[in-house]
Amino acid sequence: MSVPMFWREIPSRYNLSGSRCTMCGAYHYPARNICPKCRRSGKIEPYNFGGTGEVVTYTVVNTPAKRFEKYTPYILAIIKLDEGPKITAQLVCEPEDVKIGMRVRAVFRKMGESGERGIIYYGTKFVPA
Amino acid sequence: MREVAVVGVGCTRFGELWNRSLRDLVVEAGIEALEDCGVGGEEIDALFVGNMSSGQFTKQEHIGCLIADYAGLASFHIPSVRVEGACASGGLAMHQAFLAVASGYYDVVVAAGVEKMTDVSTEDATDALAAASDREWEGFAGATFPGLYAMIARLHMHRYGTTREQLALVSVKNHANAVHNPKAQYRRNVSVEDVLNSPIVADPLRVLDCSPITDGAAAVVLAPLDIASEYTDTPIRVKASACATSTISLHDREDITTLDATKEAAKRAYSMAHISPADVDIAEVHDCFTIAEICAIEDLGFCAKGEGGKMTEDGETEIGGKIPVNTSGGLKACGHPVGATGIKQIVEVVQQLRGEAGKRQVDGAELALTHNVGGSGGTAVVHILSR
Ligand SMILES: [Zn+2]
Numbered sequence: 001m002s003v004p005m006f007w008r009e010i011p012s013r014y015n016l017s018g019s020r021c022t023m024c025g026a027y028h029y030p031a032r033n034i035c036p037k038c039r040r041s042g043k044i045e046p047y048n049f050g051g052t053g054e055v056v057t058y059t060v061v062n063t064p065a066k067r068f069e070k071y072t073p074y075i076l077a078i079i080k081l082d083e084g085p086k087i088t089a090q091l092v093c094e095p096e097d098v099k100i101g102m103r104v105r106a107v108f109r110k111m112g113e114s115g116e117r118g119i120i121y122y123g124t125k126f127v128p129a
Numbered sequence: 130m131r132e133v134a135v136v137g138v139g140c141t142r143f144g145e146l147w148n149r150s151l152r153d154l155v156v157e158a159g160i161e162a163l164e165d166c167g168v169g170g171e172e173i174d175a176l177f178v179g180n181m182s183s184g185q186f187t188k189q190e191h192i193g194c195l196i197a198d199y200a201g202l203a204s205f206h207i208p209s210v211r212v213e214g215a216c217a218s219g220g221l222a223m224h225q226a227f228l229a230v231a232s233g234y235y236d237v238v239v240a241a242g243v244e245k246m247t248d249v250s251t252e253d254a255t256d257a258l259a260a261a262s263d264r265e266w267e268g269f270a271g272a273t274f275p276g277l278y279a280m281i282a283r284l285h286m287h288r289y290g291t292t293r294e295q296l297a298l299v300s301v302k303n304h305a306n307a308v309h310n311p312k313a314q315y316r317r318n319v320s321v322e323d324v325l326n327s328p329i330v331a332d333p334l335r336v337l338d339c340s341p342i343t344d345g346a347a348a349v350v351l352a353p354l355d356i357a358s359e360y361t362d363t364p365i366r367v368k369a370s371a372c373a374t375s376t377i378s379l380h381d382r383e384d385i386t387t388l389d390a391t392k393e394a395a396k397r398a399y400s401m402a403h404i405s406p407a408d409v410d411i412a413e414v415h416d417c418f419t420i421a422e423i424c425a426i427e428d429l430g431f432c433a434k435g436e437g438g439k440m441t442e443d444g445e446t447e448i449g450g451k452i453p454v455n456t457s458g459g460l461k462a463c464g465h466p467v468g469a470t471g472i473k474q475i476v477e478v479v480q481q482l483r484g485e486a487g488k489r490q491v492d493g494a495e496l497a498l499t500h501n502v503g504g505s506g507g508t509a510v511v512h513i514l515s516r
Contacts, residue, residue, distance in 0.1 A: 001264075001265075001269065005265070009265065013269070030265075030266060056284065056380075056385060057280040057281070057283045057284035057287070057385055058280060058283060059276050059279035059280050059283060059331045059332055059333075059334075060329075060331065060332040061271065061273060061275075061276045061279075061330075061331045062328070062329045062330055062331060062332070063255075063273065063275065063330045063331065064271065064273070065255070065256070065259060065268065065271050065272065065273045065276075066252060066255075066256045067271075068271045071271070074271055076270065076271055076272055076276045076280065076331070077280070078280055078379070078380045078385060085381075086380040086381065087266075087380055088266065088267045088270045088272050088378065088379070088380045089270050090270055090271055095332075100283070100284070100287050111269065111270075111271075112271075121269075123269065123270070
């Protein structure tokens with residue numbers, strides 16, 4: 001991921017900022033310009049998520065994606081935020097402690113570094129609540 | 130719309146073909162398809178080629194032109210269009226070729242698919258494939274394709290009681306079918322124990338739950354049904370060609386265990402062909418992972434949601450069962466050169482419908498379905514063919 005590609009999404013990645021449709025009340029993460037429910041009639045405003053939610057499903061990744069070799073094995077999960085949207089994120093806990101339906105909360109963590117340039121990426125992970 | 134037929138098919142050997150280039154592979158498959166129906170280069174009106182990522186795998190783009198050129202067609206100046214939809218690129222190329230003939234704009238059209246994946250390391254190939262997910266909102270968190278399908282598997286097991294053994298049986302069946310497919314990458318049997326003892330990739334999925342990295346190409350020749358008999362004694366009708374999209378990210382789907390693009394594409398295809406799922410004799414489905422075949426047979430309507438594991442365990446998807454699935458060996462054992470897969474599925478069912486599938490022939494197969502998926506289900510393509 002290039003620097004501009006990462007940099008422009010920093011508010012979303014660091015603070016779980018997304019959007020909300022004032023027409024139908026749907027929340028979006030990441031922020032969207034068009035509400036998938038109301039489409040162009042929806043009026044979109046920024047929204048910062050509370051960061052609590054529950055585990056919908058998860059896996060323990062043994063063969064990592066590039067940039068994640070050092071963190072392997074890691075727990076990858078789909079989290080349903082309390083406001084409604086789901087998000088793919090890592091869980092920081094012991095693999096045997098994860099359960100579907102488990103309550104979790106967001107934390108700010110290092111997400112890895114880019115080998116060639118030594119850039120360190122930060123983002124949101126989740127821990128048991 | 131005109132009725133459309135497949136008149137010729139061709140496919141390379143699938144595998145790690147280090148001595149063959151992308152252009153070698155697709156030309157070989159194309160020549161085989163043309164020779165199958167006696168079509169000469171001067172008769173081809175257009176070419177559609179499915180390819181996911183020649184840019185990442187071989188640093189070569191603009192392959193529509195490249196392929197027409199190396200097929201010796203440069204002097205005919207035929208239109209040649211690359212079609213991309215991740216692992217559904219081949220199915221989409223077939224769909225575009227179908228539309229081109231059905232509309233009446235072109236008569237003889239070649240739909241090809243190719244992927245040359247072993248010019249890069251396994252790590253780089255996996256990274257290239259990750260481009261089919263949402264790079265910014267799945268990939269950034271460390272999602273891999275096995276990781277995404279593992280999350281589908283985990284929830285499917287949790288919700289429906291699907292067992293680890295049932296997943297393994299998909300791999301066992303598809304390997305058994307591949308033994309009889311001379312083009313397959315892995316022509317050897319595996320046991321349930323082999324699958325369960327293979328290294329974990331993303332829990333609960335293991336190496337033998339995953340389709341491999343493969344080089345290969347496939348091609349089919351389409352023509353209007355009313356002139357198809359000029360080219361072949363056994364034209365195969367394309368009764369339906371449908372595709373659908375859904376959210377690119379797995380997490381944005383209402384139900385993580387349902388590929389709603391598959392359901393929608395299937396619904397459109399059944400309606401177009403005026404058939405129901407129960408009428409289908411054989412199917413080639415997108416088993417990029419064992420769980421994907423289980424979701425596919427459910428979402429295509431061959432069984433109720435949640436019953437895919439049991440249907441597999443009961444042997445209903447084996448050759449000789451109620452509806453044989455992936456007689457070619459599927460993506461798992463025949464191999465998965467991503468852009469070629471959707472076309473290879475057409476090649477397999479055409480051979481079955483013609484009665485030319487050798488030891489893996491399903492007796493009396495008259496109606497066949499193919500199902501090709503891009504990413505974790507963002508794109509799905511369904512074709513229905515008949516004798
Ligand atoms: Zn809305």
